[in-house]
Amino acid sequence: MDWRTVTFDWNRARAFLVTAEEGSLSAAAKALGISQPTLGRQVAALEQELSTALFERGSRGLELTQTGLELLDYVRAMGDAASSLSLAATGRATSIEGEIAISASEITAACILPPILKKLRRQYPGIRISLVASNEASDLRRRAADIAIRNFRPTQPDLIARKLGRFSATLYGTSELLSRHPSRMPDGSQGVGYIGFVSDNDRYMGALAASGIALDEESFSVKTDSHPVQWEMTKLGLGIGMVPVEIGDAEPGLERAFPDTEFGGEVWLVSHRELRMNLRVRTVFDFLADELADYFQWAEASSRTKDPR
Known part of the structure; x- marks a missing residue:
C-alpha cells in the first residue's frame, strides 16, 4: 500500500462522520465535546483536502451532498475500526482506579x-x-x-x-383515586385517568391490551417519557401509572390497580x-x-x- 496517498486527517474525518450522524454542527460539537467553530473548521478542512463539498444547506438544515453520501460508508467503517482499536487498548488496562x-x-x-x-x-x-x-x-x-x-x-x-433475574411491574394508583373509580377503567371525562408516554404510547397500550386493559389515547390524563416523573405523578394521584412492584408495594398510600395483573421480563x-x-x-x-x-x-x-x- 502506498501510504503517501492517505493524506487527510482522521480528526477531520471523524468530524464529518459525527456531523453526518448527528445532523447538525451544533449537535456534533456537543457529542465530541468541542466548540462548533472548531468542528466547522475541521469539516471545511476535510472538504478542502478532498476537493469536494460534503454538506450543503437545505430547507431542513445541513444535508449531505451526493459525494458526502457516497463517502459516508467508508468513514463509518473507519469509525468502527477506531472504536475497536480503542476498546482493545482499553481492555488491557490493569488499574481498578x-x-x-x-x-x-x-x-x-x-x-x-x-x-x-x-x-x-x-x-x-x-x-x-x-x-x-x-x-x-x-x-x-x-x-x-x-x-x-x-x-x-x-x-x-x-x-x-x-442474566440477573426477572423484573415485574404493574399499575398503581393512590387509594383515594382507586376508591373513586372501582372499575379502574376510563369512561369518558369522568373516568379514571392513566399516565402514558409522549412517544411510543401505542406500544404501551398494546402491552396493556394484551392483559385485558383496553385503553385509547383519551384514557391518558397526562403523558411523559420520564419514568421517575410518571412515578411522582402517580404518587400525587394524577392518574394510574406503571412501576416495578417492589417499589410500588413499598409506597404508603398506593395500591395495585389490578392486583392479579403483572408485566415482566428478564x-x-x-x-x-x-x-x-x-x-x-x-x-x-x-x-x-x-x-x-x-x-x-x-x-x-x-x-x-x-x-x-
Whole structure:
C-alpha cells in the first residue's frame, strides 16, 4: 500500500462522520465535546483536502451532498475500526482506579442503583462513576457506556451478558383515586385517568391490551417519557401509572390497580467483550452482577408475596 496517498486527517474525518450522524454542527460539537467553530473548521478542512463539498444547506438544515453520501460508508467503517482499536487498548488496562460509565433505565438509575453504587464507591474509592440514565439502549460498541443494565437479552456476538433475574411491574394508583373509580377503567371525562408516554404510547397500550386493559389515547390524563416523573405523578394521584412492584408495594398510600395483573421480563448485565479484559470494568461488572442478582431475587420474591421490603 502506498501510504503517501492517505493524506487527510482522521480528526477531520471523524468530524464529518459525527456531523453526518448527528445532523447538525451544533449537535456534533456537543457529542465530541468541542466548540462548533472548531468542528466547522475541521469539516471545511476535510472538504478542502478532498476537493469536494460534503454538506450543503437545505430547507431542513445541513444535508449531505451526493459525494458526502457516497463517502459516508467508508468513514463509518473507519469509525468502527477506531472504536475497536480503542476498546482493545482499553481492555488491557490493569488499574481498578479511574472512570467507568454505567447505563441503566431512568427508574433503575433513580430507585435501584444509588445504594448499590454507594457500596461500590465505599469498597473501591478510586472508581469514578458516570451514570447514564436513559430508557434508550446505549451503544456499547461505540463506548456510550462501559456496562449496561438492560431489560432484554443482547444478541450481538461482541457483547457478553449475564442474566440477573426477572423484573415485574404493574399499575398503581393512590387509594383515594382507586376508591373513586372501582372499575379502574376510563369512561369518558369522568373516568379514571392513566399516565402514558409522549412517544411510543401505542406500544404501551398494546402491552396493556394484551392483559385485558383496553385503553385509547383519551384514557391518558397526562403523558411523559420520564419514568421517575410518571412515578411522582402517580404518587400525587394524577392518574394510574406503571412501576416495578417492589417499589410500588413499598409506597404508603398506593395500591395495585389490578392486583392479579403483572408485566415482566428478564434483566441482563451487558458489556463489550474487549472491555472484560479491563480489570476495572471486570471488577465493577462482577460487583454489579452480584448485587443486582440479589436485588432482583428479592424483588421476584416480593412480587409473589406482595410483601414490602
